[in-house]
Amino acid sequence: MTLKVYADRMSQPSRAVIIFCKVNGIEFEEIKVDLSKRQNLSPEFKEINPMRQVPTIVDGDGRFKLFESHAILIYLACASPGVADHWYPADLFKRAKINSVLDWHHSNLRRGAAEFVLNSALAPALGLPLNPQAAAEAEKILSASLGMIESFWLKGNGPFLLGSSQPSIADLSLVCEIMQLEVLDEEDRNRILSPHKKVLQLIEETRNATRPHFDELHAILYKVKARLRELRVAGTMTGDKPSSTTE
Amino acid sequence: MTLKVYADRMSQPSRAVIIFCKVNGIEFEEIKVDLSKRQNLSPEFKEINPMRQVPTIVDGDGRFKLFESHAILIYLACASPGVADHWYPADLFKRAKINSVLDWHHSNLRRGAAEFVLNSALAPALGLPLNPQAAAEAEKILSASLGMIESFWLKGNGPFLLGSSQPSIADLSLVCEIMQLEVLDEEDRNRILSPHKKVLQLIEETRNATRPHFDELHAILYKVKARLRELRVAGTMTGDKPSSTTE
Numbered sequence: 001m002t003l004k005v006y007a008d009r010m011s012q013p014s015r016a017v018i019i020f021c022k023v024n025g026i027e028f029e030e031i032k033v034d035l036s037k038r039q040n041l042s043p044e045f046k047e048i049n050p051m052r053q054v055p056t057i058v059d060g061d062g063r064f065k066l067f068e069s070h071a072i073l074i075y076l077a078c079a080s081p082g083v084a085d086h087w088y089p090a091d092l093f094k095r096a097k098i099n100s101v102l103d104w105h106h107s108n109l110r111r112g113a114a115e116f117v118l119n120s121a122l123a124p125a126l127g128l129p130l131n132p133q134a135a136a137e138a139e140k141i142l143s144a145s146l147g148m149i150e151s152f153w154l155k156g157n158g159p160f161l162l163g164s165s166q167p168s169i170a171d172l173s174l175v176c177e178i179m180q181l182e183v184l185d186e187e188d189r190n191r192i193l194s195p196h197k198k199v200l201q202l203i204e205e206t207r208n209a210t211r212p213h214f215d216e217l218h219a220i221l222y223k224v225k226a227r228l229r230e231l232r233v234a235g236t237m238t239g240d241k242p243s244s245t246t247e
Numbered sequence: 248m249t250l251k252v253y254a255d256r257m258s259q260p261s262r263a264v265i266i267f268c269k270v271n272g273i274e275f276e277e278i279k280v281d282l283s284k285r286q287n288l289s290p291e292f293k294e295i296n297p298m299r300q301v302p303t304i305v306d307g308d309g310r311f312k313l314f315e316s317h318a319i320l321i322y323l324a325c326a327s328p329g330v331a332d333h334w335y336p337a338d339l340f341k342r343a344k345i346n347s348v349l350d351w352h353h354s355n356l357r358r359g360a361a362e363f364v365l366n367s368a369l370a371p372a373l374g375l376p377l378n379p380q381a382a383a384e385a386e387k388i389l390s391a392s393l394g395m396i397e398s399f400w401l402k403g404n405g406p407f408l409l410g411s412s413q414p415s416i417a418d419l420s421l422v423c424e425i426m427q428l429e430v431l432d433e434e435d436r437n438r439i440l441s442p443h444k445k446v447l448q449l450i451e452e453t454r455n456a457t458r459p460h461f462d463e464l465h466a467i468l469y470k471v472k473a474r475l476r477e478l479r480v481a482g483t484m485t486g487d488k489p490s491s492t493t494e
Contacts, residue, residue, distance in 0.1 A: 050395075050398075050399050051351070051395070051399075060340075064340055064343075066343055066344070066347055067347060067351075068346070068347045068350035068351055069350075070346065070350050071343055071344075071346035071347040071349075071350050072343075074343065074346055075339065075343040075346070078339055079339055092322065092325055092326055093307075093311055096313055096318055096319075096321065096322040097313070097318075099315070099317065099318035099321055099322070100313055100314060100315045100318040102318075102350075103315035103316075103317050103318050103349075103353070104298070104314075104315055106350070106353030106354055107353055107354075107357075107358070110354075111354070148297075148298070151297075152297050152298075
């Protein structure tokens, strides 16, 4: 049976897993779990992942279920024939450094970016109010994290994390997270991202290394951004809080 | 050159790494970085880890520096001869599940436990005020995480995570996190932990599997708990906020 990937392309780790499969020629079936319609809370999806999170994969004749995108990327890199070594090097030292980036990501870039985007832009599309105070707190973590990527993780000669000349699963995971900032107001996005030139270069290098899948997977962000703008305008005109879902 | 482990035993991931080394007979030098004295902010330690976090290891003639405790545990399990397979199984599927637990830990148990302990007990020892509102938010995440460990990660026949009969690095990491609750008031600790009988059993099984190192490494918590009680009493008597460090 084909690998099943339960995903919502609005979820940054979902995109990372799908891009990885496409770039590496891993055959899979993409099954949409629409977070804006709360399909992740359905009893059917709870059977697949009691944590109710995407992405989740089912492999090995339906017997092997796995969630958490970093664990999924590592599994796919190790289990799939033909995945180039640079994605998750067999070398113990290189692999350890990639694990270190991935672990760091959880409490730093991911936390800052996900909470900032939710509280400053995405909340209305999920039926939640915007929260400027939470957004301000998250922006501190996000900006510090981008600064650390710029000054530390991108130290070295190559354009990718850890000074590599080719991308790893860590580049894919972090860049998909940073791309979530595309749904923000231009002003917010530029204030946060533009000071970090090497981070901007990392995005371009990762896009180039994963063409055409990178742009295909991120197309949804620009549609949602336009929809959020409409919701804001409607909210301003009627004085109502926008509360509908993204689709 | 011997492996160097930069650690503070008050840090739960530091304890996990040191217990792992001791249980597996890995020779190492423990170098204390006293967080309460802000030694992690020193220029010397910044050279070793720009993120200024413990634990950090230096291996391979001083050339290989690594931080993030999960990455360290995986590196040590793979690089050290004689580490039993159950700590980080070579089997692809078992290893993927352990990675999944470790990734889940970051945004769930670790986030809830670390923030609850800081904001409800430990802050005065670090010169910070207690924050009951942040503690209340953290308690929700902490209790939900303990519930998920009880009902999902401890499903199965064996007493360890993922139904195993022997511990993995995930058991060590999560149990060291839960042990941090020992510094809390009895009332807080019991309210949060006592509903989770299988979690309490997991702590005992992990203690038994790593004797005598588990108790040796956790002894500091009971000293700090007594010190925090003194600080609270002193604060109540004088009306001052306690502000000194733990040592």
